[in-house]
Amino acid sequence: MTVNGKKPKFAMYWAASCGGCEIAVLNIHEKILDVDANFDVVFWPVAMDAKYKDVEAMEDGSILLTLFNGGIRNDENEHIAKLLRRKSKILVAFGSCACEGCIPALANLSPVGEIVQTAFNTLTTDNPHEIYPRTTFDVPEGELHIPKLAPILRSLEQVVDVDYFMPGCPPESHQVAAVVDLVIKVVKGEAELPLKGAVIGVGNSTVCDECPRARNVKTITAFKRIQDIAPPDPILCLLEQGIPCNGPATRSGCNARCPQAGAQCIGCYGPAEGVLDYGARLITAFASIIDAKEPEEIERILDGIPDPTGQMYRFSLAGSLLKANRNAWVKS
Amino acid sequence: MTDQFEPTIIGFTCNWCSYRAADLAGTARIKYAPNVRLIRLMCSGRLDPTFILRALSSGADGVMITGCHPGECHYLEQNYKALRRFLLLRRVLEGMGIESGRVKLVWASAAEGVKFAGETTAFVEEVRKLGPLNWGKPVEKLENLQEEISRSEEVPA
Numbered sequence: 102m103t104v105n106g107k108k109p110k111f112a113m114y115w116a117a118s119c120g121g122c123e124i125a126v127l128n129i130h131e132k133i134l135d136v137d138a139n140f141d142v143v144f145w146p147v148a149m150d151a152k153y154k155d156v157e158a159m160e161d162g163s164i165l166l167t168l169f170n171g172g173i174r175n176d177e178n179e180h181i182a183k184l185l186r187r188k189s190k191i192l193v194a195f196g197s198c199a200c201e202g203c204i205p206a207l208a209n210l211s212p213v214g215e216i217v218q219t220a221f222n223t224l225t226t227d228n229p230h231e232i233y234p235r236t237t238f239d240v241p242e243g244e245l246h247i248p249k250l251a252p253i254l255r256s257l258e259q260v261v262d263v264d265y266f267m268p269g270c271p272p273e274s275h276q277v278a279a280v281v282d283l284v285i286k287v288v289k290g291e292a293e294l295p296l297k298g299a300v301i302g303v304g305n306s307t308v309c310d311e312c313p314r315a316r317n318v319k320t321i322t323a324f325k326r327i328q329d330i331a332p333p334d335p336i337l338c339l340l341e342q343g344i345p346c347n348g349p350a351t352r353s354g355c356n357a358r359c360p361q362a363g364a365q366c367i368g369c370y371g372p373a374e375g376v377l378d379y380g381a382r383l384i385t386a387f388a389s390i391i392d393a394k395e396p397e398e399i400e401r402i403l404d405g406i407p408d409p410t411g412q413m414y415r416f417s418l419a420g421s422l423l424k425a426n427r428n429a430w431v432k433s
Numbered sequence: 434m435t436d437q438f439e440p441t442i443i444g445f446t447c448n449w450c451s452y453r454a455a456d457l458a459g460t461a462r463i464k465y466a467p468n469v470r471l472i473r474l475m476c477s478g479r480l481d482p483t484f485i486l487r488a489l490s491s492g493a494d495g496v497m498i499t500g501c502h503p504g505e506c507h508y509l510e511q512n513y514k515a516l517r518r519f520l521l522l523r524r525v526l527e528g529m530g531i532e533s534g535r536v537k538l539v540w541a542s543a544a545e546g547v548k549f550a551g552e553t554t555a556f557v558e559e560v561r562k563l564g565p566l567n568w569g570k571p572v573e574k575l576e577n578l579q580e581e582i583s584r585s586e587e588v589p590a
Contacts, residue, residue: 210528252571380525381482388517394503399520409521410528422486423568427530430571 109165109288111140112156113195114185115147116171116178117205117254122196123147125271126168129278139285140166144185156184164188166284168195168267172202172419173255177248186261191284191294193301197270199257201371201379202419204270207411209253209418209425217250253425266300270369270416273355276302300374304353307373308366312348312357314338320392324405327365339365340390345406347415349386350379368416378422380413440494440560442469444553445484447477449507450542451499457546465550466557469497477501478511482522485536489526490568495535495560497553502540512540534559535566 115123127133136142143164144151167189173179186192197203208216222228238245257263267280280302286292295301304311316338325343333339339346339360347368348360359366372379387406393399406412414421446452452473458465474480477500485496498519500512519538527533537556541549 378483378486381486381522384482384518384521384525388514388521391517393517394513396516396520399517403521403524406521406524408528409524413525422483422490423529423531424490426528427566427568430569 108139108141110143110163112144112164112167112185114169114181117174118171118198120147121271122170125274126277128274132278132281135285136281156188159188161187162190166191168193169257170196170199172198172205173260174205175248175250179260182257182260191264193265193267194257194263195267196272197268197369197371197416200266200268201256201417202254203416206254206419209429212428212431213250213252252431253429254419256419264297267302268352268371272302276354305374306353308348308351308353308357311353312360314360317341319390321390322392323402333363345412347383350376350382371417379417380421383413438561438565440468440557441492442495442497442557442560443488443493444469444471444497445480446471446473447500448473448475450501451549453543454541454545454549458550461546463546463550466554468557469553476508476511477515478508480515482518485522489566494566497537497539497556499539499541502542532563534563
């Protein structure tokens with residue numbers, strides 16, 4: 102399969118992320134050979150050696166498909182996001198970090214100075230001389246640079262124009278395989294691309310919709326941590342057992358893997374179709390099932406959620422309406 | 434004219450009680466702070482927390498939620514839902530650095546124009562004390578450690 106005698110080009114990049122998205126791509130098993138057979142992989146820092154200047158030398162729009170995972174935390178992330186946007190025809194925000202910030206975005210709850218302080222000078226880090234990394238450093242060969250941290254982590258869409266979104270932490274491999282199949286069909290002229298801005302490789306409902314657990318009328322009088330219930334009922338809805346399960350707000354697409362395995366949904370597939378703010382939807386869901394009318398009683402039940410902000414925005418903080426703690430926006 | 438900070442308040446009112454309380458305050462010519470912009474909902478239970486987050490992130494300094502007294506909801510129990518959402522949202526907002534005083538829940542029946550006006554004025558004064566929220570704009574109260582980092586000692590070889 103060729104375009105003008107050449108295979109179309111493929112790139113994958115990681116910004117502020119953990120590398121799990123790359124593993125999810127490799128987890129498509131033998132289908133990765135289809136990727137290799139149909140694409141020329143030009144840039145994929147995890148898997149092969151390539152320099153930024155090689156990408157800079159490419160013609161604009163010459164990469165057909167770029168899967169971009171990770172949030173935008175520093176100026177290097179931002180530079181590469183803008184570079185790959187210019188060089189790519191199709192830019193996909195791949196994985197929860199690129200779509201709505203994911204775990205790295207929880208750092209938006211602290212000012213960047215505190216983050217550096219915690220990393221370099223706390224009880225667990227011996228730093229008697231108060232030495233911190235600097236963004237520039239002079240060596241005999243010239244000036245060295247390390248990327249400067251931004252005040253908050255942003256999603257890819259908040260920095261560049263994004264064609265498609267593929268959420269998940271990481272996206273399920275069967276969904277990755279389906280998207281790879283689709284793109285190959287598009288290249289062959291056998292299928293059409295979805296509308297720009299579409300969320301791909303997902304379902305259009307909520308995790309609850311895919312969850313096989315039995316659901317009744319939900320009324321709970323206490324939130325419990327899952328480790329304090331031994332073992333949870335294998336059939337009954339986890340939320341009905343008082344376990345704060347994020348299923349009602351979370352987009353389907355994973356086949357409700359966690360609830361099926363006996364663990365609560367933590368929301369990695371991001372907001373369900375039509376949900377503007379993930380946390381707001383989850384607040385609504387939790388508030389609806391609490392069986393109490395007196396403020397004191399409600400507060401007692403809510404005490405069962407030890408970290409409400411983290412519970413509501415574990416994966417979606419950068420993509421939420423508020424995006425960060427107020428103190429994170431520090432005047433420089 | 435004074436330079437005193439005038440907070441912008443978004444007020445959500447219930448069609449069956451607090452909106453009529455506001456109406457009553459108007460027809461009775463009760464004076465109250467003009468800072469509040471009222472939005473009428475059919476019920477406080479219609480209040481999606483998204484509305485509050487949207488208001489705060491788009492420039493409001495405070496949000497007032499009003500509804501029927503407990504037990505008097507036109508739709509039976511929806512004001513209890515509003516109460517639970519409010520209490521949970523307030524906890525989430527604290528994690529975002531938003532003072533709990535910026536979001537207030539008030540019960541006001543259709544007959545309580547005086548109460549509505551009084552609560553509104555009191556809330557405006559509370560938010561005025563807290564100062565502007567200016568969501569998404571850099572705040573000055575913390576020093577930027579990043580700057581200090583670039584000024585810090587050189588790393589020994």
